Amino acid sequence: MSAKIGFVGVGRMGANMARRLRDQGHTISAVCDTASGLAAELSSELGATHFERLEEVTATADIVITVVTDDQAQLDVFSTEGDSLLREATDTIFINCATVSPATHGEIEKRVHSVGARSLEACMASSIPQARQGSLYLMCAGAKDVFDDVRSVLEDLSSDLRYIGPAGTAAQVKALVNMVMNINTVALAEGLGLGQALGLDLDVLREVFSQTGANSQVLKTDGEDMQNRDHECYFSAAHAAKDSAIAWVLGCEQDLHLPLSSATKLQFERLCALGLGNQDKSAVAELTFRGRHA
């Protein structure tokens, strides 16, 4: 008998993870989202039940996957009062996929343990197409036995699956990945912006970057988009600002001087303040190309 899986939070990531698991033969039993229209639609697509209350998801699923938007939403679905996934949760396994702070993952694990349930943090370093195709880069943390017990589900979602360590450590690694990625993104935006101001051919410049010490993964994903002002959203500037802040707090807590991390946080916050937070992180180039923004 395969486990019944519930989904809480079915934005584009969550919905596509649910579709992928259904395609792999899993039973999606329950769907819940504050956006009830989205949840109803996906339930009908997947043959699941749409619930308005979190406790009903827990009651009808063996494994509950949460893919919520931020720390507050993650704490809310595991609220210690009112409607909550924690209600009657003995024996439930929760897999929490939102990008939230390491401290939040620790707090959630504490709450889950207090009701006799178990949880795993599963941080995704990939985006929507990978969710749909089951090729996520998935970094997990929490108790190793929970990881082993839900391994078959995790494997169906991911092409790279990695157990990192105790609760919070996967979020730390992800925060560092995104910190370095975001800094490299702003670096690229500065290089291309200055290149354009100098009148250089940006196609040539990007090609030279790709063949030298300036090469990076973000050059592949964001370089051409920066040049063409194509900021269709894969990883939003608002997300980049949020992740930069998570990393910045970690640096402050560790009493380290990390000037590029700080400056990158400010650039993405500036972008959000200009109303561009819902564009792709490549839109940070709007700040460094002359004449695009004041």
Place this chain on the structure above:
Amino acid sequence: MSAKIGFVGVGRMGANMARRLRDQGHTISAVCDTASGLAAELSSELGATHFERLEEVTATADIVITVVTDDQAQLDVFSTEGDSLLREATDTIFINCATVSPATHGEIEKRVHSVGARSLEACMASSIPQARQGSLYLMCAGAKDVFDDVRSVLEDLSSDLRYIGPAGTAAQVKALVNMVMNINTVALAEGLGLGQALGLDLDVLREVFSQTGANSQVLKTDGEDMQNRDHECYFSAAHAAKDSAIAWVLGCEQDLHLPLSSATKLQFERLCALGLGNQDKSAVAELTFRGRHA
């Protein structure tokens, strides 16, 4: 009849370029360096003549390759008074390989034209082993006919040869390559330094970086060295500081706000102020790993 080639500036880069050209059947006729011992030794190795005066190099060579240390040295060898490569330079072609500012390349071309000679800027985005093996990444700028006339020499020095545009533009591209490379280097140093402070396994962290949006060329060249404090010099912190300053000046001239470029310049300057300028640029991690430097 193959052209006679003179070399001015035979530090490790220049000497290995001369050796490579000799191996490829070119005639190295003249060698000159302010470090006269180096020049004498290399002349004897290559069967060239060692000259103390620059004008003697011009007098005996058809093509003069200069590989000097900085802007001042580049301007000095093309001095408009006293001993100079410009003396009786009609018909000489100069190929200038130092990393100097775009403005200096423009000034040199002006001086060279004023005596009826021709020059080409050839910026190298590679290091000593590539010089010896003739596998430099070579970006050239200046008049296209000069590039075409010395193409066979350039091809024997490089595995990637590229004509960029008018004088100064190759130096601009190189400044941008190094700017982005140096920012990515400091980004990596911040990520690994914070990872260590959090108690994460840095082997795992580097591997995750390599498989995600945090990947970069500097992760390959500098990541392990940062972790192991192995800062044997391939590209010195002092060079990184100098190049960061060139890019910073270009940004200021263009009136662009490039916060990461500025912050990176300050980090490498700080490293130099701590007496670590002669170590590899990977030593910037000494500033971001807890307990390495105050």
